[in-house]
Amino acid sequence: xxxxxxxxxxxxxxxxxIFRCFKLRKSDMRALENKCLTHIVEWWADVLGxxxxxVTSAAQASNxxxxxxxxxxxxxxxxHNAEESPSKRELVxxxxxxxxxxxxxxxxSKRFKGHFYILGPSYECIIVELLFSFLSTGxxxxxxxxxxxxxxxxxxxxxxxxxxDRPGQFVSISAHTHPQITLSVAKSLLHFIQGLxxxxxxPDILHYFLRRNFxxxxxxxxxxxxxxxxxxxxxxxxxxxxxxATISLFQDIILEQPKGPHRxxxxxxxxxxxxxTEHCLLNVKSAELxxxxxxxxxxxxxxxxxxxxxxxxxxxxxxxxxxxxxxARYPNDQYPMIKSYSRSIVESGDAxxxxxxxxxxxxxxxxxSKGHLKVNIGERSDRSIKLCSLCRMVQYCSTRCQKEDxxxxxxxxxxxxxxxxxxxxxxxxxxPSVTVRRDHLRYLRYSxxxxxxxxxxxxxxxxxxxxxxxxxGMSSPTYPVSLHREEIWKHINGVWGPRxxxxxxxxxxxxxxxxxxxxAFAYGKNQVLYVLAVVMFDxxxxxxxxxxxxxxxxVTRLGPPxxxxxxxxxxxxxxxxxxxxxxxxxxxxxxxxxxIREASVG
Numbered sequence: 001x002x003x004x005x006x007x008x009x010x011x012x013x014x015x016x017x018i019f020r021c022f023k024l025r026k027s028d029m030r031a032l033e034n035k036c037l038t039h040i041v042e043w044w045a046d047v048l049g050x051x052x053x054x055v056t057s058a059a060q061a062s063n064x065x066x067x068x069x070x071x072x073x074x075x076x077x078x079x080h081n082a083e084e085s086p087s088k089r090e091l092v093x094x095x096x097x098x099x100x101x102x103x104x105x106x107x108x109s110k111r112f113k114g115h116f117y118i119l120g121p122s123y124e125c126i127i128v129e130l131l132f133s134f135l136s137t138g139x140x141x142x143x144x145x146x147x148x149x150x151x152x153x154x155x156x157x158x159x160x161x162x163x164x165d166r167p168g169q170f171v172s173i174s175a176h177t178h179p180q181i182t183l184s185v186a187k188s189l190l191h192f193i194q195g196l197x198x199x200x201x202x203p204d205i206l207h208y209f210l211r212r213n214f215x216x217x218x219x220x221x222x223x224x225x226x227x228x229x230x231x232x233x234x235x236x237x238x239x240x241x242x243x244x245a246t247i248s249l250f251q252d253i254i255l256e257q258p259k260g261p262h263r264x265x266x267x268x269x270x271x272x273x274x275x276x277t278e279h280c281l282l283n284v285k286s287a288e289l290x291x292x293x294x295x296x297x298x299x300x301x302x303x304x305x306x307x308x309x310x311x312x313x314x315x316x317x318x319x320x321x322x323x324x325x326x327x328a329r330y331p332n333d334q335y336p337m338i339k340s341y342s343r344s345i346v347e348s349g350d351a352x353x354x355x356x357x358x359x360x361x362x363x364x365x366x367x368x369s370k371g372h373l374k375v376n377i378g379e380r381s382d383r384s385i386k387l388c389s390l391c392r393m394v395q396y397c398s399t400r401c402q403k404e405d406x407x408x409x410x411x412x413x414x415x416x417x418x419x420x421x422x423x424x425x426x427x428x429x430x431x432p433s434v435t436v437r438r439d440h441l442r443y444l445r446y447s448x449x450x451x452x453x454x455x456x457x458x459x460x461x462x463x464x465x466x467x468x469x470x471x472x473g474m475s476s477p478t479y480p481v482s483l484h485r486e487e488i489w490k491h492i493n494g495v496w497g498p499r500x501x502x503x504x505x506x507x508x509x510x511x512x513x514x515x516x517x518x519x520a521f522a523y524g525k526n527q528v529l530y531v532l533a534v535v536m537f538d539x540x541x542x543x544x545x546x547x548x549x550x551x552x553x554x555v556t557r558l559g560p561p562x563x564x565x566x567x568x569x570x571x572x573x574x575x576x577x578x579x580x581x582x583x584x585x586x587x588x589x590x591x592x593x594x595x596i597r598e599a600s601v602g
Contacts, residue, residue: 016070019036019074020077022077037088038087044096048100054067054070055068055071065118068104072104072127073120076120079134082134092134098147102144105127105159105163106158106159117188125185125188128188129188131191132191135196145199145202148205164214167214167217167218170188171221171225179230183241186225193218193248193253197248201258206257206258216268216270223279226275226276229283236286243289246293249268257524262432265301265310266310270313277297282329298340302337302340302344306440308352308439310348314345327342347446348443351443351447361550362385362395362441363385363396363397363398364410365397365401365402366405366409366499366503367401368552387431387434388402390418391417391421393421393431394417410499413497432523441554444517444533444551445535448537504516506534517534527559528560530556532554532556532557533551533552536552537549538550
């Protein structure tokens with residue numbers, strides 16, 4: 001047995017050296033590589049058998065570190081750039097290949113009491129590079145997903161633990177090591193996040209990862225690396241890797257959540273994602289990466305402070321010194337994203353401040369206004385709000401309200417809304433939770449307090465309900481009312497929703513004390529949550545008084561973002577605009593501190 005293992009080890013050394021040469025000089029050695037690949041495909045089952053034999057014996061071997069490094073390097077060199085070669089794609093499509101990679105990932109080091117971190121020839125973690133090369137192809141993602149799902153519970157748990165624990169292990173490795181190792185950790189973390197992003201599109205696998213706080217662990221690791229920094233001569237590359245990893249985590253994992261990004265966003269912010277972004281903006285030299293950080297992280301993050309959990313999370317890791325330096329480096333008059341970032345924190349803090357602002361009616365029964373309106377006080381009482389089990393688009397505070405609304409209205413729309421829910425649920429994000437809907441209504445009510453002329457605008461919106469109009473009142477971004485109605489507020493069969501018509505009729509009957517208000521809130525990468533609310537106001541109270549406005553009822557729809565293409569308004573894929581500030585005054589870091597302190601304990 002010992003002689004057999006030694007022969008296998010020698011064979012893999014030669015194989016890895018041959019394919020490493022192909023990897024380094026692929027242009028003038030393509031023909032020879034294809035000829036070798038033909039033989040590799042033929043003997044691939046035997047090659048994987050050798051690798052599995054070595055991996056299983058590595059735990060008892062004194063040179064287990066070198067054995068696992070050799071196996072990982074051999075596989076990585078062979079499947080590198082698999083999209084360019086049909087033979088490599090064939091190898092990647094085999095479940096046995098994915099099984100061998102999973103086996104490598106699960107190996108534990110007794111010396112370091114964690115999973116192996118093995119440096120390759122270029123000071124990269126060779127196991128992470130292997131995983132990245134395999135998952136960089138669509139075929140590899142599909143194969144890995146199928147293999148992971150096919151495992152029994154014990155083996156699947158081992159693989160997932162090996163993946164979710166690695167970001168934290170990266171930080172511990174870089175804490176007291178050479179700068180070259182810290183650079184290696186930053187690069188490995190980037191490739192780790194980019195590699196796993198495609199397989200996390202699967203809801204089942206995503207569920208396993210979220211249960212182990214994967215997003216928060218990655219954000220904490222990025223923030224820890226950013227706070228630690230690195231010395232010369234690797235500074236520029238280090239911050240490039242860290243910036244790209246931050247963008248990838250936010251764009252490719254957080255915003256792609258099928259059940260909405262709010263929970264993952266709050267988790268990441270609490271663990272330091274935005275603090276890491278601020279450190280990157282202060283240190284990265286690349287103009288392209290700076291622009292991506294500003295537009296794809298900072299500007300996008302502003303859209304999610306409209307939910308209380310996102311604002312509360314930032315209070316756990318706020319740093320006045322870092323924020324002050326960021327504002328000094330990026331002045332408000334030159335960088336509107338930084339201005340929106342600071343203003344959105346202050347405005348959201350005002351919107352969610354105080355217990356009285358938590359009283360918002362989220363019950364869908366249009367006759368609920370005849371009774372007690374203050375039915376929802378906060379997140380704890382959200383559990384008592386029940387969604388319709390068929391359409392998932394309306395919610396009620398009690399069985400009585402559910403029965404009343406069914407007989408008066410919901411029986412006419414439920415089946416149509418259920419078809420709409422099934423369409424979105426199978427192809428995109430699911431409907432928002434009651435907590436998200438409540439916070440958006442709280443934010444809309446706060447918006448009413450900020451706009452002194454909102455009533456006239458809203459009446460124009462109401463009068464032009466089926467006609468073209470250049471403004472939509474409270475919505476952001478602005479778009480024509482007619483096109484908005486055509487695409488969002490109509491049913492699948494092309495008729496106006498009865499609930500929308502009921503809201504309009506109510507405002508038409510009570511024009512002096514009620515208005516129709518709209519809001520558009522980001523909900524993932526390519527979806528927007530549109531809210532149409534009937535707001536009643538008390539003229540005897542001052543405009544700045546929150547109690548002046550009462551939300552009677554509301555309608556919620558998911559749809560694509562709306563953007564302007566030339567002189568035409570279109571729906572489609574476009575980066576959602578940042579929240580429009582209610583004030584143009586710049587914000588100082590000292591002004592943010594009271595807001596964030598209150599949010600962190602609110």
